[in-house]
Each structure stands twice: as C-alpha cells, then as structure tokens.
Amino acid sequence: MRKNVRTIGTILTFTILIIFSIMCVYPIVWLFINSFKGNSEIFTNPWGLPVSWSFVNYIRAIEVGNIGINFMNSVFITTAAVAISVLLSSMASYGIIRMRWKLSKFVYSLFLIGMSIPSYAAIVPLFSMFNRLGIINTYAGIIIPHIVFAFPISIFILSGFFSTIPKELEEAAIIDGCTILKAFFKIIMPISVSSIVTVAVINFINIWNDLLFPQIFLSDKNMMPLPVGLTAFNDLYSTDYVGMIAAVVFTIIPTIIVYIFLHDKIMDGMTAGAVKG
Amino acid sequence: MNNILGNKKYIAIFVLPTLLFYISFVFFPIIWNMYLSMFRTDLMSQNAFIGFKNYTNLFHDQFFIMSLKNNILMIIGSLLAHMPLALFFGNALFHKIKGSKLFQSIFFLPTIICGVAVGMMFNFVYNSEFGLVNKILELFNLSDFKMPWLESEKTVMAALIVVVMWRFVGYHMVIQLAAMKAIPASLYEASSLDGASEWQQFTNVTFPLIKHILKIDVILIITGSLKYYDLIAVMTKGGPNHASEVMSTYMFYQGFRTMKYGYASAIGMILLLLCVLVIWSVNTFVKTENLEY
Numbered sequence: 001m002r003k004n005v006r007t008i009g010t011i012l013t014f015t016i017l018i019i020f021s022i023m024c025v026y027p028i029v030w031l032f033i034n035s036f037k038g039n040s041e042i043f044t045n046p047w048g049l050p051v052s053w054s055f056v057n058y059i060r061a062i063e064v065g066n067i068g069i070n071f072m073n074s075v076f077i078t079t080a081a082v083a084i085s086v087l088l089s090s091m092a093s094y095g096i097i098r099m100r101w102k103l104s105k106f107v108y109s110l111f112l113i114g115m116s117i118p119s120y121a122a123i124v125p126l127f128s129m130f131n132r133l134g135i136i137n138t139y140a141g142i143i144i145p146h147i148v149f150a151f152p153i154s155i156f157i158l159s160g161f162f163s164t165i166p167k168e169l170e171e172a173a174i175i176d177g178c179t180i181l182k183a184f185f186k187i188i189m190p191i192s193v194s195s196i197v198t199v200a201v202i203n204f205i206n207i208w209n210d211l212l213f214p215q216i217f218l219s220d221k222n223m224m225p226l227p228v229g230l231t232a233f234n235d236l237y238s239t240d241y242v243g244m245i246a247a248v249v250f251t252i253i254p255t256i257i258v259y260i261f262l263h264d265k266i267m268d269g270m271t272a273g274a275v276k277g
Numbered sequence: 278m279n280n281i282l283g284n285k286k287y288i289a290i291f292v293l294p295t296l297l298f299y300i301s302f303v304f305f306p307i308i309w310n311m312y313l314s315m316f317r318t319d320l321m322s323q324n325a326f327i328g329f330k331n332y333t334n335l336f337h338d339q340f341f342i343m344s345l346k347n348n349i350l351m352i353i354g355s356l357l358a359h360m361p362l363a364l365f366f367g368n369a370l371f372h373k374i375k376g377s378k379l380f381q382s383i384f385f386l387p388t389i390i391c392g393v394a395v396g397m398m399f400n401f402v403y404n405s406e407f408g409l410v411n412k413i414l415e416l417f418n419l420s421d422f423k424m425p426w427l428e429s430e431k432t433v434m435a436a437l438i439v440v441v442m443w444r445f446v447g448y449h450m451v452i453q454l455a456a457m458k459a460i461p462a463s464l465y466e467a468s469s470l471d472g473a474s475e476w477q478q479f480t481n482v483t484f485p486l487i488k489h490i491l492k493i494d495v496i497l498i499i500t501g502s503l504k505y506y507d508l509i510a511v512m513t514k515g516g517p518n519h520a521s522e523v524m525s526t527y528m529f530y531q532g533f534r535t536m537k538y539g540y541a542s543a544i545g546m547i548l549l550l551l552c553v554l555v556i557w558s559v560n561t562f563v564k565t566e567n568l569e570y
Contacts, residue, residue, distance in 0.1 A: 009475070013369045020366065021383045024447065027398045028390070030409075046407045088295040095291030099284075107296060114303060116556055118504045120525060121549035124532055124542045125306035125313055128320050148302040151295060180287045209391040211507045212525075216533060227393040231511050234397060241401070248394045255389050263382045266389060271452045274493045 028252070035245045042241055057246035065237060067247045069222055070229030074251075077139065077214075077225055078207045081146040086200050088147070089154035090192070094184055096155070097162040098170070108159065114152030115273055119145075119212070127216055141217045146207045154199045157272050161195035162188070194265075201262050202269035205255055226251040307549070314542035331543035341544070344515075344522040347434060351502040351523065354438035355445075359498055360491075362442070363449035368479055370450075371457045381454065384447030392444075392507025399440045400512055403427050427513055430520035437521060440508060445501070449494055456490035457483060492563050499555045503548060524548055 034042055035057055037050040045051070062068035096108050126145060127136070135141040165188065173183040189196070211227040218224055221232065233247045259266060314332075317325045335341045366384065370377040387395070402409040403426040411423045426436040464482050473481070506525040509515065515522035515530065524544055532541025 010373075013373070017366065017369060017380055020446075021380060023443070024383050024387055027402060027409075028386075031398060031401075043407055046412070088298070091291045092295035095288055099288050099291065101285070101288050107292065110304075111299065114299070116500070116552060117303070117307065118500070118545075118548050118552050120504070120528060120545040121310050122303055122306035122545075124538050124545060125309040126302060127533075128313070128538070129302075129306065129309075131320065144298075144302060148298050151299050151303075155295075180284070181290070184291075205389050209389075209393075209507075211393055211510065212529070215529070227391055227507070230391075230393045230397060234400075234511060244397060245401070248397050251391050252394045255391065256386075259386065259389055263385070267381070267385050267451050270388070270448070271455060274452045274490065274497055275455045 028256070031245050031248055031252075034242060035249045037242055039240065039242050057242045058250070060240075060243050061233070061246040061250065065229070065233045065243060065247055066221065067226070067229055067233070067250050070224055070226045071250055073223055073229075074208055074225035077142055077146070078204055080139070081143045081150070081207050082200050082203045084143070085147040085150040085154060085203055086196060089151055089199065090158050090189065090196060091184070092151070093155045093158035093162055094188065097159050098167075108155075111152050111155045114149075115156065119149055123212070123216055130217060136217060137219045137223065139223070142214055142223075145213050145217060146210070150203045150206070153269075153273060154203065157199050157269060158192070158195055160272075161192055165191070197262070198265040198269040198272075201258060201266055204258065205266065205270075208255060310542050310545055310549075314539060314546050316539040316542075317537070318539045319536045320538050327539070331540050332547075334540070335543055335547070340519050340522060341524075341527060343519055344524045344527040347521060347523050348503055348505075350434050351438060351441065351505065352499050354435075355441060355498050355502050356495065358438065358442045359446055359449050360494070362446045363453050363494075364484075366446070366450045367453040367457060368483060370454055371483075372475075381447075381451060385451055386447065387444045388448040390444075393511045395440065395444055396508045396511035399436075399443075400427070403436055428517055430517055433513060433517065433521045437509060437512065440512070441502075441505070444508075445498075449498070452494055452497075453487060453490060456487040460486050492559060495563075496556055496559050499559070500552045503551055503555070 033049060034046070036053045036055070037045070038054070038056070041051060092111075096104050096111075123145075130136050130141045130144075135144075169187055169191075170180075170183050173187050174180070178186070208225075209227060210225075211231070214225050214228045218228070221229075224232070230244075230247055230251055233244055237243055315326060315328055317323070317327050317331070366380075370380055390398075401407075405411060405423070405425050405428075408426075410426060414420060414423050424432055426432050460483065464486075465478060468478050468482055504525060505523060506529070509521055509523055509526050510529070513521045515526040524547070528541045528544040528548070531537045531544065
C-alpha cells in the first residue's frame with residue numbers, strides 16, 4: 001500500500017515537471033514556428049505548422065524594421081564590452097587575491113558591494129557626466145557603463161577561482177625569470193579558462209539582453225542594439241505580428257545557441273552570487 | 278618572491294585601471310546622485326537647489342505612490358509564487374536523479390531570454406484575439422472569463438506577475454537545488470531508517486539545512502522585484518493609466534522623457550535605500566546559524 005502511494009506520488013510529480021517543462025519551452029517554439037507564417041495565417045491557424053515555410057518575415061524585419069542593423073550593433077557592443085570587462089576584471093581579481101598590499105581586502109569589498117547596488121542610483125549622474133564629456137550617443141558611451149557594472153560579479157567569480165590556484169605555479173615561473181605580467185598571461189590565464197568562459201558568457205547574456213542602458217546612453221536609432229530595436233518595432237509595426245515574431249527570434253536565437261552549448265557554465269555563473277555568497 | 282608580489286608598480290598595473298573605472302563610473306555617480314536629487318534641474322541651464330523638496334513631492338505624487346504600491350505587489354506576488362514552486366521543483370529534482378539535469382536546463386531557459394523578447398512573447402500570449410490564454414478559456418467553455426489581460430487596470434499587475442514567475446522560477450530553483458545538493462546523503466538514509474516520510478524528511482532535514490540559501494534567495498527576489506524594468510517597459514509601458522507603473526519605469530519617464538532629472542535622481546536614491554534596507558533587514562531579522570553536520 002505504501003509503495004503504491006509512493007509510485008502515484010512519483011508519477012504525479014513527474015507529470016507536473018513535464019507540464020512545467022512544456023510551459024517553459026512552448027512559447028519559444030510557438031514563436032519560432034509562427035515566424036514563418038503570414039500575418040493572416042496567424043489568425044486562421046495559430047497552432048499548426050505553417051502552410052508554407054517562408055523567410056519573408058525575416059527579410060521584412062531586416063529591411064523595413066532595421067533589425068539587421070540592431071543585430072550588428074548588439075554584436076559589436078556586447079563583444080567589446082565583454083572582452084574589455086573580462087580582461088580588466090581578471091587582472092584586478094589577480095591583483096586583489098594574489099598580490100600583497102594593505103588595501104586589498106578593502107578594495108575587494110568595494111567591488112562586492114556593487115552586487116547589491118541597483119544601477120538606477122547611478123544612471124542620471126552618468127548621463128549628465130557623459131553628456132558633458134560629449135560621449136552620449138557614441139559607442140564608448142554605451143560600452144563603458146556595461147563594462148563597469150559587470151565588474152562586481154566578474155571579480156567575485158574570478159577571485160573565487162584564483163584563490164584556489166596553488167602558489168607554486170607562479171613561484172616556479174618567477175624563479176625561472178618571468179615577470180608577473182608574463183606569468184599572468186602565459187600561466188594563470190590559460191588554466192583559468194573555465195572561469196573566464198563562465199564570466200564571459202554571463203556578461204554576454206546580461207549585456208545582450210539589456211534594455212535600460214541603450215535607451216539612456218544612445219539616441220540614434222542606427223546605433224541601437226536589439227532590445228531597443230525590438231521595442232521600436234513593437235511601437236511602429238504593432239500590427240505586423242509575424243514581423244515582430246521574426247524580430248524576436250533574431251534577438252533570442254544567439255542566446256539560445258550559446259545556452260545549448262554552455263548551459264552548465266551559465267547556470268553556475270548566474271547563481272554564483274547566491275550560492276557562494 | 279614576496280617582493281615581487283608586493284611590487285607596487287605591478288599592483289597598480291593590475292588593479293588600478295579597473296578600480297579607477299569603477300570609482301569614476303559607479304561610486305562617484307552614486308554620491309553625485311545624492312547631491313543631484315536635491316535640485317530641480319534639466320541638466321542644461323535650469324538648476325535650482327530645492328533641498329528635500331523632490332522627496333516630499335514624491336510622497337505626494339499619486340503616480341509615484343502607485344508605482345511603489347505596484348513594486349510591493351510584485352514583491353509579495355513573487356515571494357508567494359516563486360518560493361513554494363522553486364522549493365517544490367528543487368526538491369522533486371533533488372530526489373529524482375533521472376533526467377534531473379535536463380529538467381534543470383529546461384527550467385532555467387526562460388531566465389536567459391531577453392526581457393524585451395519575453396515581454397513581446399507574452400503580449401502574444403495575452404492577446405485578446407489569438408492569444409493562448411483566451412483560446413484556452415474558449416476550449417474549456419469559460420469564454421466569460423476572457424479579458425483584455427494587459428489593458429485592464431484590474432488584471433494587468435497579476436498578468437505581469439505571472440510572466441515574472443515564468444521567467445524566474447527556474448532561476449530560484451537552480452539556486453535552491455545547489456544548496457540541497459550540499460546536504461550529505463547520510464542524513465536522508467538515517468532518517469529513512471527511522472521511518473521518516475518524504476514530507477518529514479523535507480521539513481526536518483532539507484528545509485533547515487538550506488535556510489541560509491533561502492535567505493539569500495528571498496533577498497534576490499525582493500531586490501529583483503524592486504529593480505524590474507524590461508518586461509514592464511515593453512508590455513505595458515506602465516499603463517493602462519499608470520496601473521502597472523513601477524518605480525523604475527516612472528523614474529525613466531520622469532528623467533529621460535520629461536527631463537525632470539532631479540526628480541528622477543530622487544527616485545534612484547529611494548531605490549538604492551530600499552535595496553540596502555531589504556538586505557540589512559533580512560540579514561538582521563532572519564537568523565540562521567551555520568549548522569554543523
């Protein structure tokens with residue numbers, strides 16, 4: 001009798017898990033399928049597969065909706081911001097963890113506090129500052145905030161990893177005559193690839209998906225990354241449902257592809273602040 | 278060796294650029310924000326020092342009060358929705374080894390999807406004509422319950438909270454599952470031998486030993502609900518009639534659309550203070566000792 005109850009419980013739990021899985025994935029699949037339909041078909045046949053598969057919506061999104069340019073902007077801004085922030089964060093983490101100086105713990109805490117600070121408390125002054133510096137509506141003006149707000153979590157994760165590297169490694173290199181810089185780039189970084197990839201990928205996702213900063217620091221629509229482009233598409237072409245769907249698919253496909261290959265690292269990285277903190 | 282590691286020149290090379298960027302573009306702006314919030318300014322020529330008037334105006338501003346109320350609604354809704362579901366799924370996956378990794382990956386997927394994309398997806402789900410929700414109601418002959426979910430002041434916040442739930446239950450579940458995995462299996466074996474049921478195992482073994490992570494998770498949910506922006510900005514823009522306005526959308530509108538930058542700075546300060554307050558109070562009032570096992 002006990003065993004039957006246990007089995008029913010298991011089947012019930014499994015069913016709920018499957019249902020929730022479908023709920024998680026279905027909207028995305030629905031979007032993908034419907035991006036190949038025509039605007040009228042979405043009303044007549046919202047659930048089924050398209051009568052004919054056509055890329056027309058994607059082409060329209062690129063030509064009329066500016067999505068192609070948004071995509072290029074997203075790629076450029078995200079790659080630049082991620083590359084620079086990963087480089088600066090790993091150097092800073094190494095300096096904080098491995099080098100001896102009086103203020104190292106204080107500076108570490110300074111970076112960590114950043115994890116609790118909402119960016120809202122800084123954006124108005126940043127906007128004013130950039131305005132006076134004349135870099136509003138430039139790529140520098142959007143990349144710099146993304147870099148600095150990525151520091152706390154990046155330094156947190158990288159410091160955690162660096163503190164586990166045995167000191168013998170650097171000692172051996174320095175005895176052989178390496179400078180610290182060389183030891184860092186030729187020895188420490190290569191064995192830290194796993195953590196660096198983690199930091200890079202979570203920053204990639206956060207920056208690719210961000211809406212607030214581009215809305216504030218950029219105004220030219222040809223410099224806008226995808227999230228803003230999507231919003232504009234939503235405003236301008238709100239009845240072109242299938243065009244909008246194509247635009248949305250453009251935005252989420254890169255993150256989904258990255259997720260398929262790196263989901264372990266992404267999950268570890270994005271929950272690191274909570275689990276290790 | 279120590280001399281090399283203590284070499285000031287190298288320390289500067291490694292740390293200084295990052296630190297300088299950080300202080301200039303994060304810390305300094307926050308301090309300036311405090312100052313800026315005491316002005317009425319459009320950041321060009323009109324600058325008037327008005328002390329705390331921005332703050333007193335905010336608390337008499339019915340739209341700000343509404344946005345504060347909506348943030349609180351989101352906090353309560355998220356706590357009620359995310360915690361039990363995340364715990365349930367986390368616990369289920371913890372005890373079920375088969376397929377648990379796949380489920381984890383699937384549940385976490387919504388978290389990485391761009392907020393704007395999620396918003397637009399759910400615009401379609403909530404659409405009055407071909408949307409999923411209304412179609413399902415039709416299927417079950419509940420057509421009377423069909424509503425313009427996002428256009429009605431009564432249902433808009435609930436509809437938004439459901440979307441947030443879709444997006445983040447997986448995230449919180451992964452955090453809690455990670456905490457559960459740190460519990461030694463021997464404790465479950467021992468309690469099984471003593472005849473404990475699954476529910477008893479959960480309440481007496483699992484739950485107490487993950488409390489410290491749950492505390493952090495609660496902080497994440499509350500501060501997350503305070504900071505929420507993308508979804509609301511794209512699904513309703515704070516409408517209809519400010520019914521779904523939250524502090525972040527209101528701040529953006531006040532600052533960057535109507536140029537009332539001092540007012541917006543004040544809202545930013547309030548958001549900062551609230552986040553700090555939440556972290557401090559949860560840490561103070563929810564005592565969890567580190568249990569030795």
